[in-house]
Amino acid sequence: MDRSRPSPSSTRPNPNGAAHGYGRDSSTLDSNKPERPAASTVSVSLLQPRVAVLLGLPKRWYRTLSICRLLCLVPCFWWGVRLALRFLVTQVLRHLHSNEPEIEVPLMLTETLLAGLWCLASATLAFYFTDCLMSRWLINYTPQATVVRLLTISCVFAYLTSWIVYVTGGSNDPRLLLPAWIGIATILTACYHFTQRKVPIRKETFASISVFSITSFISMVALLLDINATRPFPDTDIPLVSIAKTFAEIAGRLVVKILGVNKVGTGR
The missing domain is CATH 1.20.5 (Single alpha-helices involved in coiled-coils or other helix-helix interfaces)
Known part of the structure; x- marks a missing residue:
């Protein structure tokens, strides 16, 4: 009557197999477990998503996920780099065939080049943002559902990008293309840092901050040099x-x- 009842923890099987007289050692069980790739040894590339490799997804999904992830770069090149190159070629040809020098031409060239730079920075931030979302979706959903979500977010990003460029007038005037893409890069940076907090994987937080900071510094220096080069030095x-x-x-x-x-x- 006075015998104490065994606790639940004492009757729970030992992970090493030593409980209940099995007599197995941990090395025998560890050898039977499937080997998973370590996080530090997984090779990362554009055609091999890191999270898909860590989760052990079939290799047939790697290329599909990578292509869907790279679709986020299309709006940056179509409504950004393409327009910047068109404005740049137009300004250079107009400057070469013009007999009278225009004062605003150097500043417009600088603004167009910086607009192209901000487009590339936005493409990098869009890739980080989409990669973060894909990592979360692969953890919580199936690969099929993740592909559908990647296609949806790419379509939404393309629509919002075209709408911002159109509303700000950046598609018609090179002087307005730079503010439009600075705004897009700012929105992407804020969205990335808002969504990446709950993803339990390695994040490119420092890289995203570096992209935005370096681009901002280059833009500031270039505009200051151009402004001070086109006006006389103060007395x-x-x-x-x-x-x-x-x-x-x-x-x-x-x-x-x-x-x-x-x-x-x-x-x-």
């Missing part, structure tokens, strides 16, 4: 310029003294 006394000239004169005198040359350029 205001700038302390930084004076300090730089003073340091340059001192450095020049030190170099002349160390090398042992005179003002004419010959040795002493």
